[in-house]
Amino acid sequence: MAWLMSVGVFLLLxxxxxxxxxxxxxxxxxxxxxxxxxxxxxxxHRRVVVEPDPFDTLRLQTRLGYLSTKIRSVESTPHVYARAHRLMALEAAYDDLLDEACRLAGCPGEPDGERSEAKRWQEEQELAARGWTW
Known part of the structure; x- marks a missing residue:
């Protein structure tokens, strides 16, 4: 009888x-x-789609507007100390904000390190088509 019990335990395991x-x-x-x-x-378990905070969008649009104004003022002023350096830094910050805005708005495309005027223009057009202003 014990062997039958051990075979049963073995099969169960x-x-x-x-x-x-x-x-x-x-x-x-x-x-x-x-x-x-x-x-x-x-x-x-329904997946909850998190809507972007409208205040984050507004804050981002305000920062984009401020940077675009700064870029225009540096470009229009002929005698600015370290003009090229300031312009490069402002444009890099503007490009990063554009990438963040595109991610927030759901624009197609991927952020990458390669920046160009064409990509900047395309991102601005995509955001403008989605109702963004700055």
């Missing part, structure tokens, strides 16, 4: 181990069970 260890190709009933549980959990 093998079954539990088979459920825990990943198999190369899961059985059909396991795949169906996995799909069913995924469907139920997706219905129960």
């Amino acid at each position: 093998c079954g539990l181990l088979g459920l825990l260890l990943p198999s190369p190709r899961p059985a059909r009933w396991r795949r169906g069970l996995r799909r069913g549980t995924a469907r139920v959990t997706s219905r129960l």
Whole structure:
């Protein structure tokens, strides 16, 4: 009788181990069970889409407007100390803000280190098409 009990425990442990260890190709009933549980959990756990804060958008538009005014004033003033350096720093900050604004507005494209006038113009047009002003 003891050997029958040990065989039963052995088979129970093998079954539990088979459920825990990943198999190369899961059985059909396991795949169906996995799909069913995924469907139920997706219905129960709705993903909440977080809307951007309108004050963040306003703050970003204000900063973009301030930087664009500073860039225009540095470009229009002929005798500014370290003009090229200031202009490069202002344009880099403006480009970073444009990338952040595009991310916030959901514009297509990816931010990268390569900056050009064409990309800046395209981002400004995308933001203007979405109603952004600065």
